[in-house]
Amino acid sequence: MQLIDGKIIAEQIKQEIAVEVAQIVADGGKRPHLATVIVGHDGGSETYVANKIKMCESVGFTSSAVRFESDVTEVELLKCIENLNNDLNIDGFIVQLPLPQHICEQKIIEAINPRKDVDGFHPINVGRMLIGLPCFVSATPAGILELLKRYKIDICGKNCVILGRSNIVGKPLAALLMQKGVDATVTVCHSRTPNIKEICLNADIIIAAIGQPEFLKADMVRNGAVVIDVGTTRVPDKDAKSGFRLKGDVDFQNVAPRCSYITPVPGGVGPMTIISLMKNTLLASKKAIY
Numbered sequence: 001m002q003l004i005d006g007k008i009i010a011e012q013i014k015q016e017i018a019v020e021v022a023q024i025v026a027d028g029g030k031r032p033h034l035a036t037v038i039v040g041h042d043g044g045s046e047t048y049v050a051n052k053i054k055m056c057e058s059v060g061f062t063s064s065a066v067r068f069e070s071d072v073t074e075v076e077l078l079k080c081i082e083n084l085n086n087d088l089n090i091d092g093f094i095v096q097l098p099l100p101q102h103i104c105e106q107k108i109i110e111a112i113n114p115r116k117d118v119d120g121f122h123p124i125n126v127g128r129m130l131i132g133l134p135c136f137v138s139a140t141p142a143g144i145l146e147l148l149k150r151y152k153i154d155i156c157g158k159n160c161v162i163l164g165r166s167n168i169v170g171k172p173l174a175a176l177l178m179q180k181g182v183d184a185t186v187t188v189c190h191s192r193t194p195n196i197k198e199i200c201l202n203a204d205i206i207i208a209a210i211g212q213p214e215f216l217k218a219d220m221v222r223n224g225a226v227v228i229d230v231g232t233t234r235v236p237d238k239d240a241k242s243g244f245r246l247k248g249d250v251d252f253q254n255v256a257p258r259c260s261y262i263t264p265v266p267g268g269v270g271p272m273t274i275i276s277l278m279k280n281t282l283l284a285s286k287k288a289i290y
Contacts, residue, residue, distance in 0.1 A: 001256055002151075004228070004263045006143070009150050010271035014059055017278055021060035024285075032285035033062040034118065034277075035084055035093035039077070039103070040070035044234075045096045048274075052094075055274050061281060064090075074103045078111050085113040092118035092136075092284035094277070115290045118280035120172070130175050134289050136280045141173040143272025144207065144228055145182070153205070153226055153261060160184040161200055163216065163249065164209035169230055173207060196220070208249035218254040227255060227262045230269050 025031055034056055038049050049065060056063035066080055077095075084093045093116055099105050109117075114124040120138035128135035148155055160177050164170040165188050177184040184205070189196045200206055200220040208216045209230035221227060231249030248265030256262050263269055283289055 001259050002261050004147055004151055004261050004268060006147060006263060006268045006271040009147060010275040012150075013146070013275045013279065014055070017059045017275075017282055020282065025060065030285070031060060031062045032092075032281050033064070033090050034281045035063070035087075035090045036065045037068070037077070037080060037084070037093065037095045038065060039068045039072055039096070039099055042098070045098075049096055051274055052277065055278055056281075059278055061278070070100050072100075072103075074107070077103060077108060081108065081111045085111075085116060090116065092116045092281045094119045115287075116284060118277060118284055120280065121168075126167075126172065129172060132179055136283070136289060137176065137276075138168060138172050139273045139276035139280070140169050140209075140230065140269065141176055142276040142279070143269060144173060144230070145176055146276065147228070147263070147269070147272055148205075148226075151261060155205070156183040158184050158204040159202055160186050160205040160207065161203035162186065162188045162207045162209065163190075163196070163200075164188075164211065164230075165190045166209065166211075169207075169209040173209070210249050212249060213247040214249070214251040216250040216255060218251065218258055221255050221258045223258050224260045225258065227259050228269065229263050229265050231265060232270065 021032065036049050036052060038045060053063045084090055095108055097105060099108065109121045110123060112122055114122045117125055117136055120136040125135040129137055162170050162174055170188060174186045174188050176182065177186045187199055189199055197220045201222050203225060205226040206216065206221065207228040207230060211231060213231065213233045213235060227250055229248035229250040233247050234244040235247050237245040246266050
């Protein structure tokens, strides 16, 4: 069994981006600028945004944050997005999710200019991805593919099972794995799939993104399979400084011995999500997609 270390790969990509940005600036170009819109004071969102700002600094980007209280109106938030769309200094921006219940997330996503949609959530980017056109790909699926690529894990012709059908991970990842040049055979399982265990036992690669801690058990994984764990559920832990610890969707201790490759939680897919956002921002600054 070999551990897929997302921290090491993310660090490699971070250095690659930093070198490219330094060259752009040396040639008289503009530093890429990523903006973040955050509503309220959710602890997880605050941590994620802080990590994004720190990563921007480490690769040489300019970063900025626009903050609103949780009682901001939808109209006010839409006006902010319009301003960011029209701001020539900002190459890409994200609206941190989730949003308060009184704001329609889909309306907010669709208001973002697809050319600045570095999260890859806008329907135009999703549609372009589905038919294989250049686009901004959402960060977690892009990060998973990059991990598989950098560890030289063969995907062509392999049976890939995705546990979960979310718009953020499951659906876009299925589309990416089916693209020509990747050429996996993909099965997507979800809460209404009756024979998940049997399907998983036929899988060469399993991507667990179902949101249930330790859902994937050892008796669901055949020897030599590759397992990618996308789960990040906070579970209480009185011994941890934060008061919680992260658990993945895979019963790591028992599944790992059966695998050829497996990602840990934390330290697997997580670091790749932020670095993929940096890659999208660099592409946006170079106008390399549209």
